[in-house]
Amino acid sequence: MTKGVTLRQLLAFDEGGILQLLLAPAGRDVNVEGMIIGDEGPAHPHEGRIVLAAGPFHSGGAATVSIREAARRGATAVVVRVDDAFPADAIAAAREAGIALLARADWTDWDDVATLLRSAAAYAEAGRGDRMADATAGGGLAALASVVAEFTGGSITIEDTQFRVLAHSATGPEADELRRSTILGGRVPDWRVEELRRSGLLRALWTSDDVIHRPADGGIPERLIVAIRSGREMLGSIWVAADGRSLTANAAKALSRAAEVAVPYLVQHRLRESCAVRREEHALRGLLGGHGDRSVHAWSLGLSSEASCAVVVAEHDGPYDALADRTLDVLAMQAASYRRTVRVLRESDRVLALLPVDGGNDREALGLARELDVLAASMPGGGTVWAGAGSVVPSPLLAAVSREEATLVVRVLRDREAAGRNPQRVRHGGVAEAGLTLDVLRVLDVVRPVWEKGGGPVHELIHTDLAAGGDLVRSISAYLDASGDIGRAARRLVLHPNTLRYRLRRARERFGVDLDDPDTRLIITLAVRLVGRF
Known part of the structure; x- marks a missing residue:
C-alpha cells in the first residue's frame, strides 16, 4: 500500500461492506502505508500499517494484548474478526492507545480484506501521475470513459468480462446502431459476441496486452480495443469507436494508459459484485440453517418478514463426478428461473431453493420439486436426484423449519427406494406424501445418541x-x-x-x-x- 492513502479513502472504497469501523481515535484522515497479516515477527515494521489480526478473539484479554502490541509498534489500525459482541475492554484499549479498530464482516475471509486494502490503495494511486489519471480521479469509470473519449477522439464503452457495459461516453448522432443497442441493452448483443468469437478477436483480446485495431467494416466504424488486466487476470476491456470522425494520432497510446488507470475501478466493480453474492449466500445459508440474525438475513435478500415461503431440497445420490456436478448446476439454474423471487443455494451435493409463495399454496413448492425431478431424470449420466418440498411457513424467518422438512422428505424417498417400496420410482414429494414417516425420522434422530451410548x-x-x-x-x-x-x-x-x-x-x-x-x-x-x- 502507498503513502498518502488515508483510512477515509480505504473505507470509501469499500462499497461491499467488508469492513466496519468500530472506532478511530485519531480520526479517519490518518495515513496508511502498508499491511501486516497476523504477527509477522518483531523484525517486520508496523509503522503506519494496518494489522489483520487473523482469527477470532475469544477473550477480551487476548484482543487487548494484540491491540496494544500493534499500537506500541506504530500500527495505524487493527482489523479483527468478530464472532459475537467484541470485548468492551479491547475497544477501550484501542481508544486509549489511539489506534483505529475495524471489524471484518462474518461473510468474508481474510483474503477478501487483503484484496480490498490493496485495491483501495491502487484506486487512490490511480488519481495521480498524469493528465488522464488526474482527470479521472474521484469520478469513477464514467469519468474515465469521458476522459478517454477526449484523448482518443472516439466514443467509449468500458465492459466487464461478461460483456456488460459498465460505463460509456456520450453518444452522438453519428453513433452506429451496434453502439446504440449495446448501450441501451446494457451489454453487447449475443449475436455480436458470437461473431467476435468466430472471428478470433476475442481470443486475441484475452491473450494480448496490445491495443487491437479493427478497421471499418460496412456500417461498423473503425475500432480500437484493449484488455484491462490486473497481473494476468482479465478484468474487462475498453472499446473505442470512430463514430463519424477520425481517431487521434495518439489514440492507441492513450487507450493503453486508460487500461492501466481502469484497473482499480474494475477491481472495485468485481469486489462489489462478489461481496453482494457472498452476502446473499451468507444470508440465505443463515435463514435455511436458522442461525444468525434472521431478520437481517431476510432484509439482505430483499424478503419481507411476513412473506410466506417454502424450501425445496434436491440431493444427488452418488457417485459424485463431473456429470453429477453439471446436473446440480443445471438444477440450480432451473430453480432460479422458476420465479424471479426464488433464492437458490448451491452446495457440494445438493441444491436448496427458498421459494416465496402466494397465499400459502404448498403445491407451488411441490411443483418446483417435480420440475427438478423431471429435469434431472432427462439428463444422461447425471445420476439419481431426490427432490423434497417442505411445508409453507408464514415467514422466511422460519425457513429452517421448512428446510428441515424438505430434507426429511428426501430421506423418506431414499428409504422407500432402499426398502423396495417405491414401485413407481417416484423421486420427488412433499410433507403430505411422506406422511407419518417424517415423525418417525425425527424420533430416530433424537433416539440415535441414546442408542449409541x-x-x-x-x-x-x-x-x-x-x-x-x-x-x-x-x-x-x-x-x-x-x-x-x-x-x-x-x-x-x-x-x-x-x-x-x-x-x-x-x-x-x-x-x-x-x-x-x-x-x-x-x-x-x-x-x-x-x-x-x-
Missing part, C-alpha cells in the same frame, strides 16, 4: 448378529413388521414358518431378548430402524 441384550444381539450376516435381525424385523404374524413374516423372508420360529427362539435363548415384552419390542424396533432397513 447404551448397552444390554438388544445391543449385543444387533451388533453380534450383524457381524455374522444379520439373519436374526432380518427375521426379527420381518416379524415385527408383520405385527407378530409368523406366517406373513415367513412369506416375506421366503422361509418355512418353523425356521422363523427357530430363529426367534435362538434370539431369546442366546441373547435373552423376549419379543413378548412390550418394552423389548419397542427398543428392538427402534434399534432395527437405526441400523438400517431389512
Whole structure:
C-alpha cells in the first residue's frame, strides 16, 4: 500500500461492506502505508500499517494484548474478526492507545480484506501521475470513459468480462446502431459476441496486452480495443469507436494508459459484485440453517418478514463426478428461473431453493420439486436426484423449519427406494406424501445418541448378529413388521414358518431378548430402524 492513502479513502472504497469501523481515535484522515497479516515477527515494521489480526478473539484479554502490541509498534489500525459482541475492554484499549479498530464482516475471509486494502490503495494511486489519471480521479469509470473519449477522439464503452457495459461516453448522432443497442441493452448483443468469437478477436483480446485495431467494416466504424488486466487476470476491456470522425494520432497510446488507470475501478466493480453474492449466500445459508440474525438475513435478500415461503431440497445420490456436478448446476439454474423471487443455494451435493409463495399454496413448492425431478431424470449420466418440498411457513424467518422438512422428505424417498417400496420410482414429494414417516425420522434422530451410548441384550444381539450376516435381525424385523404374524413374516423372508420360529427362539435363548415384552419390542424396533432397513 502507498503513502498518502488515508483510512477515509480505504473505507470509501469499500462499497461491499467488508469492513466496519468500530472506532478511530485519531480520526479517519490518518495515513496508511502498508499491511501486516497476523504477527509477522518483531523484525517486520508496523509503522503506519494496518494489522489483520487473523482469527477470532475469544477473550477480551487476548484482543487487548494484540491491540496494544500493534499500537506500541506504530500500527495505524487493527482489523479483527468478530464472532459475537467484541470485548468492551479491547475497544477501550484501542481508544486509549489511539489506534483505529475495524471489524471484518462474518461473510468474508481474510483474503477478501487483503484484496480490498490493496485495491483501495491502487484506486487512490490511480488519481495521480498524469493528465488522464488526474482527470479521472474521484469520478469513477464514467469519468474515465469521458476522459478517454477526449484523448482518443472516439466514443467509449468500458465492459466487464461478461460483456456488460459498465460505463460509456456520450453518444452522438453519428453513433452506429451496434453502439446504440449495446448501450441501451446494457451489454453487447449475443449475436455480436458470437461473431467476435468466430472471428478470433476475442481470443486475441484475452491473450494480448496490445491495443487491437479493427478497421471499418460496412456500417461498423473503425475500432480500437484493449484488455484491462490486473497481473494476468482479465478484468474487462475498453472499446473505442470512430463514430463519424477520425481517431487521434495518439489514440492507441492513450487507450493503453486508460487500461492501466481502469484497473482499480474494475477491481472495485468485481469486489462489489462478489461481496453482494457472498452476502446473499451468507444470508440465505443463515435463514435455511436458522442461525444468525434472521431478520437481517431476510432484509439482505430483499424478503419481507411476513412473506410466506417454502424450501425445496434436491440431493444427488452418488457417485459424485463431473456429470453429477453439471446436473446440480443445471438444477440450480432451473430453480432460479422458476420465479424471479426464488433464492437458490448451491452446495457440494445438493441444491436448496427458498421459494416465496402466494397465499400459502404448498403445491407451488411441490411443483418446483417435480420440475427438478423431471429435469434431472432427462439428463444422461447425471445420476439419481431426490427432490423434497417442505411445508409453507408464514415467514422466511422460519425457513429452517421448512428446510428441515424438505430434507426429511428426501430421506423418506431414499428409504422407500432402499426398502423396495417405491414401485413407481417416484423421486420427488412433499410433507403430505411422506406422511407419518417424517415423525418417525425425527424420533430416530433424537433416539440415535441414546442408542449409541447404551448397552444390554438388544445391543449385543444387533451388533453380534450383524457381524455374522444379520439373519436374526432380518427375521426379527420381518416379524415385527408383520405385527407378530409368523406366517406373513415367513412369506416375506421366503422361509418355512418353523425356521422363523427357530430363529426367534435362538434370539431369546442366546441373547435373552423376549419379543413378548412390550418394552423389548419397542427398543428392538427402534434399534432395527437405526441400523438400517431389512
